[in-house]
Amino acid sequence: MPSLLLWDDQGLRNFDTWTKSPSYYPKRCEWEILTNYRHDIARQFPATSVLIELGCGNLMKTAWLLAAMEKERRHVYYYALDVSDDALYKNLNSLKKQFIDSQFISIAGLSGTYDDCVEWLASSASLPASTITFLWLGNSVANMPQQDVSILLGQFHQACRKMSADCNFLISADSCADENRILKAYDPTSGSSRVFLFHGLHHANRLLGQAVFKEEEWNAIPEWDKVLNELRYSYVPKKDVHLDVGKLQVTLKRGEPIHYFMSGKWNESQVGSIAEGAGLEVGKTWRDTQKEYCFYLLQSTTSASSVVGHKEIAERSLI
Ligand SMILES: C[S@@+](CC[C@H](N)C(=O)[O-])C[C@H]1O[C@@H](n2cnc3c(N)ncnc32)[C@H](O)[C@@H]1O
Secondary structure: OOHHHHOOHHHHHHHHHHHOOOOOHHHHHHHHHHHHHHHHHHHOOOOEEEEEEEOOOOOHHHHHHHHHHHHOOOEEEEEEEEOOHHHHHHHHHHHHHHOOOOOOEEEEEEEOOHHHHHHHHHOOOOOOOOEEEEEEOOOHHHHOOHHHHHHHHHHHHHHHHHOOOEEEEEEEEEOOOOHHHHHHHOOOOOHHHHHHHHHHHHHHHHHHOOOOOOHHHEEEEEEEEOOOOEEEEEEEEOOOEEEEEOOEEEEEOOOOOEEEEEEEOOOHHHHHHHHHOOOEEEEEEEEOOOOOEEEEEEEEOOOHHHOOOHHHHHHHHHO
16 A cells, blocks of 8 residues: 555644654654754755755744754745645645745745656756755655665756756655664554554545445554664554455455555665665765764765666666
């Protein structure tokens, strides 16, 4: 099942509630980095630039970063992208109010998926500045397989090249290696983490127009991959279930997993390889004191020939 099922306005509310729970360590780490380094991060930006945020969520961290950029007198044309429509409009309105008198920050919204954003950029003749930075916070980068991330970054990179724009990414990623700490934060059995992790079933029911999935018939089962440093979730039926979706009839055996969500906890070398696959390299980094979280500035490598299309990346990885 697509992980996008976790995200809509209710999904985003579930996520925000979950991040307030004491066991959800990533939020504290990320805020520590922003508190300590937001001005240094802001100073890495040129005098004028475009900032496109991928999956902007509640915009709380964005507001802090934009305030730091304003203080550092950086002109920023900010575009917030998200699939959670109503939340995007609501949160963007309050962000706009915050910067209404700003001479440095201008704000716009983009409703759609990452792929929609690639398409929009590829068909844009130009944007208001010649440096484009993609902001991707909250470890969202690691909600998809590493190869898919390389492909997506490469597509954004290519779209920038087409506009003759410089392309950077500011990404925050969770690199916690403590399996118990991770599993406690992502507990599927109770509390706000459970509500977040089961929302995919309810969202699927809404899209299908009927209660195909009954929560009480399912477990959400985590699996920690020690080699790739990735936590993967599957919905697993507690007994044999028959899913009746009009013409589509599916029977699943008890214990048969349906994969739907992953959260990578990638280290710097993994992030470096992903960047490399997209013709990018790791520039400056900012970490929390426990070294469990990291902000990465990914920059274009100088040679234009290092920007490869997703077909070439797929072929390379086949080799
Ligand atoms: C983990 S949350 C992070 C939110 C915010 N960036 C933060 O750091 O708090 C992921 C966000 O990305 C959005 N999202 C997930 N998949 C997406 C996709 N394929 N395209 C666009 N937005 C997506 C979700 O709606 C959600 O707001």
